[in-house]
Amino acid sequence: MSTFLELGVRKDFVKGLKELGIKTPTQIQEIAIPILLHSKTDLIGLAQTGTGKTAAFGLPLLQQIDTSKKEIQTLILAPTRELVQQIQKQLFKFTKYCDDRIFAEGIYGGEKIERQINALKRPTHIVVATPGRLIDLIERGDINIKHIRTLVLDEADEMLSMGFKQDLNRILKYTEGSRNTWLFSATMPEEIKKIVKKYMAVDAARVEVNKDALVNENITHQYINTSIKEKVNLLGTLLESRGTERGIIFCRTKAGTQNLVAELKSKGFSVEALEGDMQQRDREKVMRAFKKTTLQTLVCTDVAARGIDVNNLAYVIHHQLPDQNDYYTHRSGRTARAGKTGVSLALIIPGEMSRINELRKVLGIQFKEVFL
DSSP, X not given: OOOHHHHTOOHXXXXXXXXXXXXXXXXXXXXXXXXXXXXXXXXXXXXOTTSSHHHHHHHHHHHHOOXXXXXXXXXXXXXXXXXHHHHHHHHHHHTTTOSSOOOEEEEOSSSOHHHHHHHHTSOOSEEEEOHHHHHHHHHTTOOOOTTOSEEEESSHHHHHHTTOHHHHHHHXXXXXXXXXXXXXXXSXXXXXXXXXXXXXXXXXXXXXXXXXXXXXXXXXXXXXEOOXXXXXXXXXXXXXXXXXXXXXXXXXXXXXXXXXXXXXXXXXXXXXXXXXXXXXXXXXXXXHXXXXXXXXXXXXXXXXXXXXXXXXXXXXXXXXXXXXXXXXXXXXXXXXXXXXXXXXXXXXXXXXXXXXXXXXXXXXXXXXXXXX
């Protein structure tokens, strides 16, 4: 296994990584970093969340920045405000020991646009943005991304499933020219293939991590046979057995999320809901409590969970299985990050065994039935 220095990462960045406890490259970092450092190329990276993608594209990006130029040189697009903030924070930490300051600005909805416009008046080398807010700023003439050399699409499949297809196409058209595009995605649906074909070079480099294991191999997949009536009592038993460990329970609907939270709270459990229509400040309050571990369990819809990145989650419980197989991958991937292990547990009712068999076949994972 190579070291970051052997991959070509500068000493000052390696020092910053060490301080973050990042000492050895992950698989995607080991493959992608040398390619992105040593050749001007488009790149398609197939990798789950939690595999170290931010450093895989972030370190080469930072090494390419010309700090003598006060223009935006790189644009990173991500599906949610949380992910934008997280990427921006990581880039900042990587650059702690650099002599020349590299400035990265985060652009996202749910915050006053004027504040972001003022921030962009300062020297800015890298913009990390959600597609919607970026389009607003482009239309107002408050941002110039015509000179970018690199465009990163992070969690591209998530951006499309959240309805950003038109925005993405507009941004890709708008920045066409001499830029390189680096696309990262957990899955490769048809729409992503269209983007690759239309906007990326035919000879784009391809990096696939664990391509045979669509779902992280450190996750144990389990299911429990139960009934609709028994689900809440069963969840109570499961949460009690988990002690102080933190996890996420997934529901299919917003109403289901709210009902479940009310029932679990009435039994004395430390749970809160995270759903799509929440006010941004309420969402942030819940996420802060969860990250600080004062809150133990989140109950989420698939849409609301996008962009959540919390370390040390011990388990994911599927109160209901998702409609789409991809969503199972995204849900499960919240646990067992950065080499840790985790459990993904589905509560299934009569008639749902066929879904477990389908997931087993399509995703190539082993499920184990457990009994309480």
